[in-house]
Amino acid sequence: MSTSELIAMARHNLAHDAKGTMELAPDVVRIPAANYTDPDRFEQEKERIFKRVPLLLAASCELPEPGDYKAMEPVGVPVFMTRDAEGNVRAFLNSCSHRGAQILEGTGRSRRFICPYHGWSFDQKGALVGIASGHEFGAIDKSCHGLTPLPVAERSGLIWVILDADSTLDIDAFLSGYDSLLGHFGFTTWNLFESRTVAGPNWKVAYDGYLDLYHLPVLHKDTIGGGRSAQANYYAWGPHQRVISPNRFAHLAELPESEWPMADLMTGVWTIFPHISIASFMGGGRSVMLSQLLPGPTVGESTTTQYYLMENEPSDADRAAATEQFKLLEYVVQDEDYKTGLKLQTALAAKARSHVLFGRNESGGQNFHGWVDRILAADDTELSALFIGDQMTRGQATG
Ligand code: FES
Ligand SMILES: [Fe+2]
Numbered sequence: 472m473s474t475s476e477l478i479a480m481a482r483h484n485l486a487h488d489a490k491g492t493m494e495l496a497p498d499v500v501r502i503p504a505a506n507y508t509d510p511d512r513f514e515q516e517k518e519r520i521f522k523r524v525p526l527l528l529a530a531s532c533e534l535p536e537p538g539d540y541k542a543m544e545p546v547g548v549p550v551f552m553t554r555d556a557e558g559n560v561r562a563f564l565n566s567c568s569h570r571g572a573q574i575l576e577g578t579g580r581s582r583r584f585i586c587p588y589h590g591w592s593f594d595q596k597g598a599l600v601g602i603a604s605g606h607e608f609g610a611i612d613k614s615c616h617g618l619t620p621l622p623v624a625e626r627s628g629l630i631w632v633i634l635d636a637d638s639t640l641d642i643d644a645f646l647s648g649y650d651s652l653l654g655h656f657g658f659t660t661w662n663l664f665e666s667r668t669v670a671g672p673n674w675k676v677a678y679d680g681y682l683d684l685y686h687l688p689v690l691h692k693d694t695i696g697g698g699r700s701a702q703a704n705y706y707a708w709g710p711h712q713r714v715i716s717p718n719r720f721a722h723l724a725e726l727p728e729s730e731w732p733m734a735d736l737m738t739g740v741w742t743i744f745p746h747i748s749i750a751s752f753m754g755g756g757r758s759v760m761l762s763q764l765l766p767g768p769t770v771g772e773s774t775t776t777q778y779y780l781m782e783n784e785p786s787d788a789d790r791a792a793a794t795e796q797f798k799l800l801e802y803v804v805q806d807e808d809y810k811t812g813l814k815l816q817t818a819l820a821a822k823a824r825s826h827v828l829f830g831r832n833e834s835g836g837q838n839f840h841g842w843v844d845r846i847l848a849a850d851d852t853e854l855s856a857l858f859i860g861d862q863m864t865r866g867q868a869t870g
């Protein structure tokens with residue numbers, strides 16, 4: 472987990488800042504407007520992207536102790552994650568082996584997971600350990616009736632799950648080394664301060680916004696974007712992209728590189744394909760907002776859960792500052808980004824345009840849509856190969 476890549480990126484941005492430039496994509500790219508509105512494509516995206524690639528479903532600090540669990544229904548698939556007695560995170564389809572009821576809801580802590588329907592119980596490793604009124608139920612082989620495990624990986628204080636129990640995709644290949652860079656945040660010891668869920672437009676309309684600094688000084692001029700640069704450099708590891716304003720490092724120019732603070736080196740927006748963005752804030756002390764987007768019930772809907780994670784346990788004063796920061800971010804996302812995105816969605820659904828444009832200064836969006844298309848086109852046997860050997864590409868438009 473060397474810091475040299477982080478220092479190289481900071482240097483690269485300092486050089487651009489000195490010239491007032493940014494890396495530009497070769498061309499303006501046109502994306503069909505129907506990509507955001509076509510219900511058939513939307514179904515394909517859920518099936519071929521969200522049900523095949525690893526999804527970041529939780530931060531490790533949401534499951535600090537054995538028996539902690541978190542249940543969710545990403546793209547309609549009921550899953551839960553838990554930490555077993557040895558400290559390993561496990562993920563299962565949240566469906567009882569008796570008649571399929573969902574066993575857990577929300578978050579909590581339990582040594583055994585008891586189905587609310589007829590009371591069958593499962594241990595933290597998903598094994599069926601108790602059949603209510605077993606002598607009357609009849610004989611079955613308990614060892615064949617555990618919960619269905621899902622592929623899971625905990626890396627750098629973050630938890631990825633694949634919703635397909637039969638997937639053979641290598642999660643580390645998919646992460647392309649990006650998780651090791653994210654390790655510099657030190658999330659393994661951070662705390663969850665608060666979370667909330669907001670409704671938004673089509674998941675790609677919403678996600679485009681997290682990859683876009685172009686809109687910052689315009690749409691967010693009265694909140695977080697006033698006077699901010701519209702320039703951005705993009706760094707890609709496989710489908711995952713870091714987005715940085717070139718002028719965020721100017722204050723480091725006078726310091727020797729060995730003294731560049733880690734928090735400064737980690738600035739910018741870290742996106743994790745296909746649905747996560749991590750951005751740094753200082754409200755209440757060093758913090759990030761981790762935004763987790765999921766497609767909603769129809770093509771024009773998504774939900775975003777915002778998690779405010781804090782490096783240190785906050786004091787009372789910190790809590791007040793963190794609450795204020797988190798509130799501002801709710802406003803920025805709900806009343807600026809998603810309000811604009813929902814109206815944009817209505818315009819595209821009304822077929823107001825055939826295409827939308829991503830400029831040479833918006834290579835993050837170009838790159839993202841390229842990955843969406845490539846994954847949609849890849850069959851199961853081709854999927855892993857998309858991620859293998861994908862090196863970090865600095866300041867390039869296409870991955
Ligand atoms: S469905 Fe779970 S015990 Fe019956
Ligand atoms: Fe925004």
